[in-house]
Amino acid sequence: MTSLSGIVIVLPLILVLYRYVVHPAFVSPLSKIPNAHFTVPILPLWMWWKRRKGTENRTIHSLHQRHGPVVRVGPNELTVNSIDGLRTIYIGGFVKTNWYRNLFLNYGTDNLVSMVDYKSHSVQKRMLTNVYSKSYLQNSPDLKTISTTIVIDRLLPVLDELARTKKVVNVLPLGQAIGLDFTSSYLFGLANGSDFVRDAKNWELWLEKYEVFKYQLPKDRAWGEIEKWCFARCEKADGWEDSDAEKLSPDDGNANTMPIVYRHLCRNLEKSSSQSPQKKRLIVASEMLDHLVAGHETSGITFTYFIWQISQCPDLQIRLREELLGLSPQLLFAPENGDKKGTDQIPAPKVIDSLPLLDATLRETLRLYAAAPGPQPRVTPFTPTTPTSINGYGNIPGGVKVSSSAYTLHRNPEIYPNPTEWLPERWLEPEPGKIENMRRSFWAFGSGGRMCLGSNFALQEIKLVLAAIYTNFTTTIINDEGIEQEDSYIASPVGRKLMIEFCRL
Numbered sequence: 001m002t003s004l005s006g007i008v009i010v011l012p013l014i015l016v017l018y019r020y021v022v023h024p025a026f027v028s029p030l031s032k033i034p035n036a037h038f039t040v041p042i043l044p045l046w047m048w049w050k051r052r053k054g055t056e057n058r059t060i061h062s063l064h065q066r067h068g069p070v071v072r073v074g075p076n077e078l079t080v081n082s083i084d085g086l087r088t089i090y091i092g093g094f095v096k097t098n099w100y101r102n103l104f105l106n107y108g109t110d111n112l113v114s115m116v117d118y119k120s121h122s123v124q125k126r127m128l129t130n131v132y133s134k135s136y137l138q139n140s141p142d143l144k145t146i147s148t149t150i151v152i153d154r155l156l157p158v159l160d161e162l163a164r165t166k167k168v169v170n171v172l173p174l175g176q177a178i179g180l181d182f183t184s185s186y187l188f189g190l191a192n193g194s195d196f197v198r199d200a201k202n203w204e205l206w207l208e209k210y211e212v213f214k215y216q217l218p219k220d221r222a223w224g225e226i227e228k229w230c231f232a233r234c235e236k237a238d239g240w241e242d243s244d245a246e247k248l249s250p251d252d253g254n255a256n257t258m259p260i261v262y263r264h265l266c267r268n269l270e271k272s273s274s275q276s277p278q279k280k281r282l283i284v285a286s287e288m289l290d291h292l293v294a295g296h297e298t299s300g301i302t303f304t305y306f307i308w309q310i311s312q313c314p315d316l317q318i319r320l321r322e323e324l325l326g327l328s329p330q331l332l333f334a335p336e337n338g339d340k341k342g343t344d345q346i347p348a349p350k351v352i353d354s355l356p357l358l359d360a361t362l363r364e365t366l367r368l369y370a371a372a373p374g375p376q377p378r379v380t381p382f383t384p385t386t387p388t389s390i391n392g393y394g395n396i397p398g399g400v401k402v403s404s405s406a407y408t409l410h411r412n413p414e415i416y417p418n419p420t421e422w423l424p425e426r427w428l429e430p431e432p433g434k435i436e437n438m439r440r441s442f443w444a445f446g447s448g449g450r451m452c453l454g455s456n457f458a459l460q461e462i463k464l465v466l467a468a469i470y471t472n473f474t475t476t477i478i479n480d481e482g483i484e485q486e487d488s489y490i491a492s493p494v495g496r497k498l499m500i501e502f503c504r505l
Protein backbone atom coordinates (compact mmCIF):
# COMPACT_ATOMS: atom_id res chain seq x y z
CA MET A 1 0.00 0.00 0.00
CA THR A 2 2.76 2.42 1.02
CA SER A 3 4.82 1.66 -2.08
CA LEU A 4 1.72 1.99 -4.30
CA SER A 5 0.89 5.44 -2.96
CA GLY A 6 4.58 6.31 -3.35
CA ILE A 7 4.37 5.41 -7.04
CA VAL A 8 1.12 7.40 -7.43
CA ILE A 9 2.89 10.49 -6.09
CA VAL A 10 6.33 10.03 -7.66
CA LEU A 11 5.32 8.92 -11.16
CA PRO A 12 3.38 12.09 -12.05
CA LEU A 13 6.26 14.12 -10.61
CA ILE A 14 8.71 12.29 -12.84
CA LEU A 15 6.44 12.78 -15.85
CA VAL A 16 6.06 16.50 -15.10
CA LEU A 17 9.83 16.80 -14.60
CA TYR A 18 10.45 15.04 -17.90
CA ARG A 19 7.82 17.04 -19.82
CA TYR A 20 8.79 20.47 -18.53
CA VAL A 21 12.51 20.18 -17.73
CA VAL A 22 14.31 17.15 -19.16
CA HIS A 23 12.61 17.07 -22.56
CA PRO A 24 12.81 20.80 -23.39
CA ALA A 25 16.34 21.17 -22.03
CA PHE A 26 17.98 17.95 -23.27
CA VAL A 27 15.78 15.95 -25.67
CA SER A 28 13.79 18.37 -27.84
CA PRO A 29 15.39 19.33 -31.20
CA LEU A 30 15.34 22.89 -29.82
CA SER A 31 17.89 21.83 -27.18
CA LYS A 32 20.58 21.81 -29.91
CA ILE A 33 20.07 25.54 -30.46
CA PRO A 34 22.12 28.04 -28.39
CA ASN A 35 20.21 29.40 -25.41
CA ALA A 36 19.84 33.11 -24.68
CA HIS A 37 20.02 32.27 -20.96
CA PHE A 38 20.26 29.02 -19.01
CA THR A 39 16.60 29.30 -17.90
CA VAL A 40 15.05 29.67 -21.38
CA PRO A 41 14.54 25.93 -22.13
CA ILE A 42 12.15 25.70 -19.19
CA LEU A 43 10.87 29.23 -18.53
CA PRO A 44 9.75 32.11 -20.81
CA LEU A 45 10.53 34.73 -18.14
CA TRP A 46 13.96 35.89 -19.27
CA MET A 47 12.75 37.31 -22.62
CA TRP A 48 9.49 38.51 -21.07
CA TRP A 49 11.54 40.64 -18.67
CA LYS A 50 13.66 42.13 -21.50
CA ARG A 51 10.44 43.04 -23.32
CA ARG A 52 9.00 44.67 -20.20
CA LYS A 53 12.17 46.67 -19.72
CA GLY A 54 11.96 47.89 -23.34
CA THR A 55 15.25 46.35 -24.45
CA GLU A 56 13.97 43.55 -26.68
CA ASN A 57 15.43 44.68 -30.02
CA ARG A 58 18.86 45.41 -28.62
CA THR A 59 18.91 42.22 -26.55
CA ILE A 60 18.06 40.11 -29.59
CA HIS A 61 20.76 41.82 -31.58
CA SER A 62 23.45 41.13 -28.99
CA LEU A 63 22.27 37.51 -28.72
CA HIS A 64 22.82 37.01 -32.44
CA GLN A 65 26.22 38.67 -32.23
CA ARG A 66 27.22 36.14 -29.58
CA HIS A 67 25.43 32.98 -30.68
CA GLY A 68 24.86 33.16 -34.46
CA PRO A 69 21.75 33.19 -36.63
CA VAL A 70 19.39 31.06 -34.50
CA VAL A 71 18.94 31.54 -30.75
CA ARG A 72 16.43 30.02 -28.34
CA VAL A 73 14.75 32.69 -26.24
CA GLY A 74 12.04 30.61 -24.54
CA PRO A 75 10.90 26.99 -24.15
CA ASN A 76 9.00 27.32 -27.43
CA GLU A 77 10.48 30.42 -29.00
CA LEU A 78 13.36 31.17 -31.37
CA THR A 79 14.84 34.31 -32.81
CA VAL A 80 16.20 33.83 -36.33
CA ASN A 81 18.24 36.28 -38.30
CA SER A 82 19.62 35.05 -41.60
CA ILE A 83 18.70 35.01 -45.27
CA ASP A 84 17.96 31.27 -44.93
CA GLY A 85 15.63 32.04 -42.01
CA LEU A 86 13.76 34.74 -43.93
CA ARG A 87 13.26 32.37 -46.85
CA THR A 88 11.97 29.55 -44.65
CA ILE A 89 9.74 31.57 -42.34
CA TYR A 90 8.42 34.52 -44.34
CA ILE A 91 8.62 33.39 -47.96
CA GLY A 92 7.52 30.00 -46.64
CA GLY A 93 4.31 31.65 -45.41
CA PHE A 94 4.39 30.64 -41.74
CA VAL A 95 1.29 32.12 -40.10
CA LYS A 96 1.31 35.06 -37.69
CA THR A 97 0.90 34.58 -33.95
CA ASN A 98 -2.16 35.81 -32.05
CA TRP A 99 -0.08 38.76 -30.85
CA TYR A 100 -1.15 40.68 -33.98
CA ARG A 101 -4.84 40.02 -33.40
CA ASN A 102 -4.56 41.00 -29.76
CA LEU A 103 -3.08 44.37 -30.73
CA PHE A 104 -4.29 45.42 -34.15
CA LEU A 105 -8.00 44.56 -34.38
CA ASN A 106 -10.15 47.63 -35.17
CA TYR A 107 -13.90 47.87 -34.52
CA GLY A 108 -13.62 44.34 -33.11
CA THR A 109 -12.98 43.26 -36.72
CA ASP A 110 -9.97 41.75 -38.44
CA ASN A 111 -7.82 43.55 -41.00
CA LEU A 112 -4.68 42.66 -42.97
CA VAL A 113 -2.27 43.39 -40.13
CA SER A 114 -4.29 41.53 -37.46
CA MET A 115 -5.35 38.47 -39.49
CA VAL A 116 -3.83 35.20 -38.45
CA ASP A 117 -5.68 32.78 -40.72
CA TYR A 118 -3.73 32.28 -43.94
CA LYS A 119 -6.72 31.85 -46.29
CA SER A 120 -8.83 34.82 -45.11
CA HIS A 121 -5.71 36.97 -45.23
CA SER A 122 -4.77 36.08 -48.78
CA VAL A 123 -8.35 36.59 -50.01
CA GLN A 124 -8.46 40.09 -48.50
CA LYS A 125 -4.93 40.98 -49.58
CA ARG A 126 -5.70 40.05 -53.17
CA MET A 127 -8.60 42.51 -53.07
CA LEU A 128 -6.13 45.35 -52.40
CA THR A 129 -2.85 44.43 -54.06
CA ASN A 130 -3.70 46.08 -57.37
CA VAL A 131 -4.27 49.60 -55.97
CA TYR A 132 -0.98 49.43 -54.05
CA SER A 133 1.12 48.00 -56.90
CA LYS A 134 3.98 50.14 -58.14
CA SER A 135 2.63 50.48 -61.67
CA TYR A 136 -0.88 51.43 -60.49
CA LEU A 137 0.50 54.06 -58.11
CA GLN A 138 2.94 55.50 -60.63
CA ASN A 139 0.22 55.88 -63.24
CA SER A 140 -2.73 56.90 -61.05
CA PRO A 141 -4.10 60.32 -62.06
CA ASP A 142 -5.80 60.51 -58.66
CA LEU A 143 -2.56 60.01 -56.77
CA LYS A 144 -0.92 62.58 -59.02
CA THR A 145 -3.56 65.12 -58.04
CA ILE A 146 -3.18 64.20 -54.38
CA SER A 147 0.61 64.51 -54.60
CA THR A 148 0.47 67.89 -56.33
CA THR A 149 -2.05 69.25 -53.86
CA ILE A 150 -0.26 68.07 -50.74
CA VAL A 151 3.29 68.85 -51.81
CA ILE A 152 3.00 71.91 -54.06
CA ASP A 153 -0.12 73.63 -52.73
CA ARG A 154 0.20 72.81 -49.04
CA LEU A 155 3.62 71.64 -47.85
CA LEU A 156 5.96 73.94 -49.78
CA PRO A 157 4.08 77.13 -48.79
CA VAL A 158 4.16 75.97 -45.13
CA LEU A 159 7.91 75.35 -45.30
CA ASP A 160 8.47 78.59 -47.17
CA GLU A 161 6.67 80.50 -44.43
CA LEU A 162 8.75 78.73 -41.77
CA ALA A 163 11.92 79.62 -43.65
CA ARG A 164 10.93 83.25 -44.12
CA THR A 165 10.03 83.71 -40.47
CA LYS A 166 13.00 81.62 -39.30
CA LYS A 167 10.61 79.55 -37.23
CA VAL A 168 11.98 76.22 -36.05
CA VAL A 169 9.73 73.20 -36.56
CA ASN A 170 9.48 69.71 -35.09
CA VAL A 171 9.70 67.52 -38.20
CA LEU A 172 8.41 64.33 -36.53
CA PRO A 173 4.76 65.42 -36.23
CA LEU A 174 5.05 67.27 -39.54
CA GLY A 175 6.23 64.06 -41.23
CA GLN A 176 3.41 62.10 -39.60
CA ALA A 177 0.90 64.69 -40.86
CA ILE A 178 2.26 64.29 -44.39
CA GLY A 179 1.88 60.51 -44.05
CA LEU A 180 -1.71 60.76 -42.80
CA ASP A 181 -2.77 63.38 -45.37
CA PHE A 182 -1.39 61.26 -48.22
CA THR A 183 -2.85 57.99 -46.99
CA SER A 184 -6.28 59.32 -46.01
CA SER A 185 -6.62 61.14 -49.34
CA TYR A 186 -5.75 58.02 -51.28
CA LEU A 187 -8.17 55.93 -49.20
CA PHE A 188 -11.13 58.33 -49.07
CA GLY A 189 -10.55 60.93 -51.82
CA LEU A 190 -8.81 64.26 -51.45
CA ALA A 191 -11.94 66.07 -50.25
CA ASN A 192 -12.48 63.50 -47.48
CA GLY A 193 -8.84 63.13 -46.53
CA SER A 194 -7.13 65.10 -43.79
CA ASP A 195 -5.28 68.38 -44.25
CA PHE A 196 -3.13 68.37 -41.13
CA VAL A 197 -0.01 69.71 -42.84
CA ARG A 198 -1.70 73.12 -42.78
CA ASP A 199 -3.54 72.65 -39.53
CA ALA A 200 -0.92 72.15 -36.83
CA LYS A 201 -3.34 72.89 -33.96
CA ASN A 202 -5.87 70.20 -34.82
CA TRP A 203 -3.04 67.87 -35.70
CA GLU A 204 -1.67 68.17 -32.20
CA LEU A 205 -5.10 67.25 -30.79
CA TRP A 206 -5.35 64.27 -33.15
CA LEU A 207 -1.90 63.05 -32.14
CA GLU A 208 -2.79 63.35 -28.44
CA LYS A 209 -5.78 61.06 -29.04
CA TYR A 210 -3.64 58.74 -31.12
CA GLU A 211 -1.02 58.42 -28.37
CA VAL A 212 -3.82 57.07 -26.13
CA PHE A 213 -5.30 54.83 -28.86
CA LYS A 214 -1.92 53.33 -29.65
CA TYR A 215 -1.40 51.83 -26.21
CA GLN A 216 -4.98 50.64 -25.69
CA LEU A 217 -6.17 47.11 -26.25
CA PRO A 218 -8.64 46.71 -29.15
CA LYS A 219 -11.58 46.18 -26.77
CA ASP A 220 -10.79 49.39 -24.87
CA ARG A 221 -10.33 51.58 -27.92
CA ALA A 222 -13.33 50.21 -29.90
CA TRP A 223 -15.49 53.11 -31.06
CA GLY A 224 -13.25 55.62 -29.29
CA GLU A 225 -12.36 58.93 -30.93
CA ILE A 226 -9.88 57.60 -33.50
CA GLU A 227 -12.20 54.80 -34.63
CA LYS A 228 -15.08 57.29 -34.90
CA TRP A 229 -12.86 59.69 -36.87
CA CYS A 230 -12.05 56.99 -39.41
CA PHE A 231 -15.66 55.74 -39.60
CA ALA A 232 -16.90 59.25 -40.37
CA ARG A 233 -14.51 59.35 -43.31
CA CYS A 234 -15.77 55.99 -44.54
CA GLU A 235 -19.32 57.35 -44.47
CA LYS A 236 -18.29 60.38 -46.48
CA ALA A 237 -16.50 58.22 -49.02
CA ASP A 238 -19.68 56.14 -49.25
CA GLY A 239 -21.39 59.14 -50.77
CA TRP A 240 -19.11 58.93 -53.80
CA GLU A 241 -21.00 58.21 -57.03
CA ASP A 242 -19.40 57.01 -60.23
CA SER A 243 -20.78 60.09 -61.98
CA ASP A 244 -18.67 62.21 -59.59
CA ALA A 245 -15.61 61.15 -61.57
CA GLU A 246 -16.75 63.35 -64.44
CA LYS A 247 -16.79 66.35 -62.12
CA LEU A 248 -13.12 65.92 -61.23
CA SER A 249 -11.13 68.84 -62.48
CA PRO A 250 -7.66 68.93 -61.02
CA ASP A 251 -6.95 72.26 -62.67
CA ASP A 252 -9.57 74.38 -60.94
CA GLY A 253 -7.74 74.67 -57.64
CA ASN A 254 -10.39 72.65 -55.76
CA ALA A 255 -9.21 69.26 -56.83
CA ASN A 256 -10.96 66.13 -55.67
CA THR A 257 -10.13 62.52 -56.33
CA MET A 258 -11.87 59.18 -56.13
CA PRO A 259 -11.85 57.31 -52.81
CA ILE A 260 -9.57 54.78 -54.46
CA VAL A 261 -8.88 52.20 -51.77
CA TYR A 262 -12.25 52.50 -50.03
CA ARG A 263 -14.19 52.03 -53.25
CA HIS A 264 -11.97 49.23 -54.48
CA LEU A 265 -12.38 47.18 -51.32
CA CYS A 266 -16.15 47.81 -51.11
CA ARG A 267 -16.61 46.63 -54.66
CA ASN A 268 -14.49 43.55 -54.24
CA LEU A 269 -16.31 42.61 -51.04
CA GLU A 270 -19.67 43.11 -52.75
CA LYS A 271 -18.64 40.70 -55.48
CA SER A 272 -17.14 37.98 -53.37
CA SER A 273 -18.31 38.08 -49.78
CA SER A 274 -21.53 36.69 -48.35
CA GLN A 275 -21.22 38.73 -45.14
CA SER A 276 -24.07 41.03 -44.08
CA PRO A 277 -23.87 44.70 -45.21
CA GLN A 278 -23.15 45.78 -41.60
CA LYS A 279 -20.28 43.31 -41.31
CA LYS A 280 -18.87 44.46 -44.65
CA ARG A 281 -18.89 48.07 -43.42
CA LEU A 282 -16.88 47.03 -40.40
CA ILE A 283 -14.42 45.02 -42.49
CA VAL A 284 -13.82 48.03 -44.74
CA ALA A 285 -13.54 50.48 -41.82
CA SER A 286 -11.13 48.19 -39.98
CA GLU A 287 -8.99 47.88 -43.10
CA MET A 288 -8.97 51.66 -43.71
CA LEU A 289 -7.92 52.40 -40.14
CA ASP A 290 -5.27 49.76 -40.43
CA HIS A 291 -3.73 51.63 -43.40
CA LEU A 292 -3.94 54.99 -41.64
CA VAL A 293 -2.20 53.59 -38.58
CA ALA A 294 0.38 51.63 -40.58
CA GLY A 295 1.14 54.55 -42.87
CA HIS A 296 1.47 57.77 -40.90
CA GLU A 297 3.78 57.00 -38.00
CA THR A 298 6.23 54.94 -40.03
CA SER A 299 6.45 57.69 -42.66
CA GLY A 300 7.00 60.36 -39.97
CA ILE A 301 9.83 58.36 -38.41
CA THR A 302 11.48 57.86 -41.80
CA PHE A 303 11.30 61.57 -42.67
CA THR A 304 12.74 62.46 -39.27
CA TYR A 305 15.82 60.25 -39.47
CA PHE A 306 16.45 61.15 -43.10
CA ILE A 307 16.39 64.85 -42.25
CA TRP A 308 18.47 64.30 -39.12
CA GLN A 309 21.21 62.50 -40.99
CA ILE A 310 21.37 64.66 -44.08
CA SER A 311 21.29 67.84 -41.97
CA GLN A 312 24.64 66.73 -40.60
CA CYS A 313 26.07 66.48 -44.15
CA PRO A 314 25.85 69.85 -45.96
CA ASP A 315 27.89 68.44 -48.87
CA LEU A 316 25.42 65.65 -49.36
CA GLN A 317 22.56 68.15 -49.39
CA ILE A 318 24.35 69.98 -52.23
CA ARG A 319 24.88 66.75 -54.18
CA LEU A 320 21.28 65.72 -53.68
CA ARG A 321 20.06 69.11 -54.90
CA GLU A 322 22.20 68.78 -58.02
CA GLU A 323 20.55 65.45 -58.73
CA LEU A 324 17.09 66.88 -58.07
CA LEU A 325 17.63 69.86 -60.36
CA GLY A 326 17.96 67.37 -63.21
CA LEU A 327 14.25 66.51 -62.84
CA SER A 328 11.78 67.74 -65.38
CA PRO A 329 9.79 69.67 -64.41
CA GLN A 330 11.95 70.81 -61.54
CA LEU A 331 10.24 70.89 -58.17
CA LEU A 332 11.21 74.54 -57.67
CA PHE A 333 8.74 76.38 -55.48
CA ALA A 334 7.73 79.73 -56.88
CA PRO A 335 5.05 81.46 -54.79
CA GLU A 336 4.77 84.15 -57.46
CA ASN A 337 3.36 81.39 -59.73
CA GLY A 338 0.48 80.90 -57.30
CA ASP A 339 -2.02 80.88 -60.15
CA LYS A 340 -0.21 78.02 -61.88
CA LYS A 341 -2.46 75.05 -61.12
CA GLY A 342 -2.56 71.54 -62.42
CA THR A 343 -0.71 68.31 -62.08
CA ASP A 344 2.05 69.15 -64.52
CA GLN A 345 4.12 70.62 -61.69
CA ILE A 346 5.52 67.34 -60.47
CA PRO A 347 7.81 64.95 -62.33
CA ALA A 348 6.69 61.41 -63.14
CA PRO A 349 7.00 59.18 -60.03
CA LYS A 350 8.98 56.68 -62.09
CA VAL A 351 11.65 59.29 -62.79
CA ILE A 352 11.89 60.36 -59.13
CA ASP A 353 12.08 56.70 -58.15
CA SER A 354 15.12 56.16 -60.34
CA LEU A 355 17.27 58.95 -58.86
CA PRO A 356 20.28 57.04 -57.49
CA LEU A 357 21.36 59.38 -54.66
CA LEU A 358 17.84 59.97 -53.37
CA ASP A 359 17.24 56.22 -53.44
CA ALA A 360 20.51 55.42 -51.67
CA THR A 361 20.00 57.99 -48.90
CA LEU A 362 16.44 56.85 -48.25
CA ARG A 363 17.35 53.17 -48.34
CA GLU A 364 20.20 53.74 -45.92
CA THR A 365 17.83 55.61 -43.59
CA LEU A 366 15.35 52.74 -43.72
CA ARG A 367 18.21 50.35 -42.99
CA LEU A 368 19.68 52.07 -39.95
CA TYR A 369 16.42 53.55 -38.62
CA ALA A 370 13.78 51.04 -39.73
CA ALA A 371 10.47 52.41 -38.46
CA ALA A 372 9.34 48.88 -37.52
CA PRO A 373 12.61 47.34 -36.31
CA GLY A 374 11.23 44.74 -33.88
CA PRO A 375 10.54 41.01 -34.20
CA GLN A 376 7.74 39.94 -36.58
CA PRO A 377 6.53 36.71 -34.93
CA ARG A 378 5.30 33.66 -36.84
CA VAL A 379 4.58 30.03 -35.89
CA THR A 380 6.20 26.91 -37.35
CA PRO A 381 3.68 24.68 -39.14
CA PHE A 382 2.68 21.16 -38.05
CA THR A 383 4.02 19.21 -41.01
CA PRO A 384 5.31 15.86 -39.69
CA THR A 385 6.57 14.70 -43.07
CA THR A 386 8.70 17.81 -43.69
CA PRO A 387 9.62 19.29 -40.31
CA THR A 388 11.04 22.78 -40.28
CA SER A 389 14.76 23.21 -40.69
CA ILE A 390 16.54 26.57 -40.31
CA ASN A 391 20.27 27.21 -40.72
CA GLY A 392 21.11 23.55 -40.18
CA TYR A 393 18.88 23.08 -37.10
CA GLY A 394 16.45 20.38 -38.20
CA ASN A 395 13.28 18.74 -36.89
CA ILE A 396 11.93 21.97 -35.40
CA PRO A 397 8.44 20.95 -34.27
CA GLY A 398 5.18 22.71 -35.16
CA GLY A 399 3.85 25.47 -32.91
CA VAL A 400 7.23 27.09 -32.18
CA LYS A 401 7.27 30.90 -32.24
CA VAL A 402 9.95 32.15 -34.65
CA SER A 403 10.79 35.79 -35.40
CA SER A 404 13.23 37.87 -37.38
CA SER A 405 13.81 41.57 -36.90
CA ALA A 406 14.98 44.38 -39.15
CA TYR A 407 17.06 45.79 -36.30
CA THR A 408 19.39 42.79 -36.34
CA LEU A 409 19.22 41.91 -40.04
CA HIS A 410 20.25 45.47 -40.86
CA ARG A 411 23.28 45.35 -38.55
CA ASN A 412 25.01 42.27 -39.87
CA PRO A 413 28.61 43.45 -40.51
CA GLU A 414 29.24 40.73 -43.10
CA ILE A 415 26.44 42.16 -45.21
CA TYR A 416 26.62 45.83 -44.24
CA PRO A 417 30.23 46.68 -43.24
CA ASN A 418 30.38 49.34 -40.46
CA PRO A 419 26.71 48.64 -39.85
CA THR A 420 26.09 51.35 -37.26
CA GLU A 421 27.24 54.10 -39.60
CA TRP A 422 24.84 55.88 -41.95
CA LEU A 423 26.61 55.49 -45.30
CA PRO A 424 24.37 56.06 -48.35
CA GLU A 425 27.42 55.30 -50.52
CA ARG A 426 27.17 51.62 -49.62
CA TRP A 427 24.14 51.40 -51.95
CA LEU A 428 25.80 53.40 -54.74
CA GLU A 429 29.14 51.65 -54.79
CA PRO A 430 28.61 48.29 -53.12
CA GLU A 431 31.57 46.01 -52.56
CA PRO A 432 31.83 43.49 -55.41
CA GLY A 433 29.35 40.64 -55.02
CA LYS A 434 27.63 42.23 -52.00
CA ILE A 435 24.59 44.00 -53.42
CA GLU A 436 22.43 40.86 -53.76
CA ASN A 437 22.73 39.98 -50.09
CA MET A 438 22.32 43.62 -49.08
CA ARG A 439 19.00 43.68 -50.90
CA ARG A 440 17.93 40.28 -49.58
CA SER A 441 18.63 41.35 -46.00
CA PHE A 442 16.93 44.72 -46.39
CA TRP A 443 13.80 44.19 -44.34
CA ALA A 444 12.29 47.60 -43.59
CA PHE A 445 9.00 46.39 -45.10
CA GLY A 446 9.26 42.70 -44.19
CA SER A 447 8.99 40.04 -46.90
CA GLY A 448 6.76 37.25 -48.23
CA GLY A 449 2.96 37.14 -48.22
CA ARG A 450 2.70 39.40 -45.16
CA MET A 451 5.07 42.03 -46.51
CA CYS A 452 3.96 45.66 -46.14
CA LEU A 453 1.04 46.37 -48.47
CA GLY A 454 1.92 50.07 -48.58
CA SER A 455 5.67 49.89 -49.31
CA ASN A 456 5.37 51.26 -52.88
CA PHE A 457 2.97 53.94 -51.71
CA ALA A 458 5.26 54.96 -48.85
CA LEU A 459 8.36 55.09 -51.05
CA GLN A 460 6.63 57.09 -53.77
CA GLU A 461 5.25 59.59 -51.24
CA ILE A 462 8.46 59.92 -49.21
CA LYS A 463 10.69 60.33 -52.26
CA LEU A 464 8.48 63.04 -53.74
CA VAL A 465 8.34 64.95 -50.46
CA LEU A 466 12.11 64.73 -49.91
CA ALA A 467 12.75 65.74 -53.52
CA ALA A 468 10.54 68.81 -53.06
CA ILE A 469 12.21 69.73 -49.77
CA TYR A 470 15.83 69.41 -50.89
CA THR A 471 15.20 71.15 -54.22
CA ASN A 472 14.15 74.26 -52.32
CA PHE A 473 15.66 74.23 -48.84
CA THR A 474 18.60 73.32 -46.72
CA THR A 475 17.93 71.92 -43.28
CA THR A 476 19.84 72.59 -40.07
CA ILE A 477 19.45 70.84 -36.74
CA ILE A 478 18.48 73.18 -33.91
CA ASN A 479 17.71 70.59 -31.24
CA ASP A 480 18.03 66.81 -31.53
CA GLU A 481 17.85 65.90 -27.86
CA GLY A 482 16.25 62.46 -27.49
CA ILE A 483 16.80 61.53 -31.15
CA GLU A 484 17.86 57.96 -30.27
CA GLN A 485 15.30 55.44 -31.45
CA GLU A 486 12.96 53.69 -29.02
CA ASP A 487 13.33 49.97 -28.56
CA SER A 488 9.84 49.00 -29.64
CA TYR A 489 7.77 47.53 -32.47
CA ILE A 490 7.21 50.93 -34.10
CA ALA A 491 10.20 52.99 -33.03
CA SER A 492 9.97 56.80 -32.84
CA PRO A 493 12.75 59.01 -31.46
CA VAL A 494 12.69 58.77 -27.66
CA GLY A 495 12.24 62.53 -27.28
CA ARG A 496 9.47 62.56 -29.95
CA LYS A 497 11.13 65.52 -31.62
CA LEU A 498 13.69 66.83 -34.07
CA MET A 499 13.75 70.63 -34.23
CA ILE A 500 14.84 71.84 -37.67
CA GLU A 501 15.35 75.18 -39.35
CA PHE A 502 14.51 75.33 -43.06
CA CYS A 503 16.45 77.78 -45.19
CA ARG A 504 15.33 78.80 -48.73
CA LEU A 505 17.84 78.25 -51.53
Ligand code: HEM
Nearest residue numbers: 112291294295298371372376444445446450452453454458
Ligand atom coordinates in the same frame (compact mmCIF):
# COMPACT_ATOMS: atom_id res chain seq x y z
C1 HEM B 1 7.98 53.90 -44.19
C2 HEM B 1 6.77 53.42 -44.18
C3 HEM B 1 6.38 52.03 -43.79
C4 HEM B 1 7.11 51.06 -43.16
C5 HEM B 1 8.57 51.13 -42.68
C6 HEM B 1 6.25 49.89 -43.04
C7 HEM B 1 6.65 48.68 -42.49
C8 HEM B 1 5.86 47.54 -42.46
C9 HEM B 1 6.31 46.25 -42.03
C10 HEM B 1 7.72 45.91 -41.53
C11 HEM B 1 5.28 45.39 -42.18
C12 HEM B 1 5.33 43.87 -41.96
C13 HEM B 1 4.82 43.42 -40.67
C14 HEM B 1 4.91 41.90 -40.53
O1 HEM B 1 5.69 41.21 -41.19
O2 HEM B 1 4.18 41.42 -39.75
C15 HEM B 1 4.15 46.14 -42.67
C16 HEM B 1 2.92 45.60 -42.93
C17 HEM B 1 1.85 46.33 -43.41
N1 HEM B 1 1.87 47.65 -43.81
FE1 HEM B 1 3.47 48.89 -43.78
N2 HEM B 1 5.02 50.20 -43.57
C18 HEM B 1 5.06 51.48 -44.04
C19 HEM B 1 4.03 52.17 -44.67
C20 HEM B 1 2.78 51.66 -44.91
C21 HEM B 1 1.71 52.36 -45.57
C22 HEM B 1 1.82 53.77 -46.16
C23 HEM B 1 0.63 51.52 -45.58
C24 HEM B 1 -0.74 51.69 -46.18
C25 HEM B 1 -1.15 52.69 -46.85
C26 HEM B 1 1.03 50.29 -44.94
C27 HEM B 1 0.21 49.20 -44.75
C28 HEM B 1 0.62 47.99 -44.26
C29 HEM B 1 -0.26 46.83 -44.14
C30 HEM B 1 -1.74 46.78 -44.53
C31 HEM B 1 0.52 45.79 -43.62
C32 HEM B 1 0.08 44.35 -43.34
C33 HEM B 1 0.33 43.51 -44.57
C34 HEM B 1 -0.06 42.06 -44.40
O3 HEM B 1 -0.02 41.51 -43.29
O4 HEM B 1 -0.39 41.48 -45.41
N3 HEM B 1 2.34 50.41 -44.54
N4 HEM B 1 4.53 47.45 -42.86
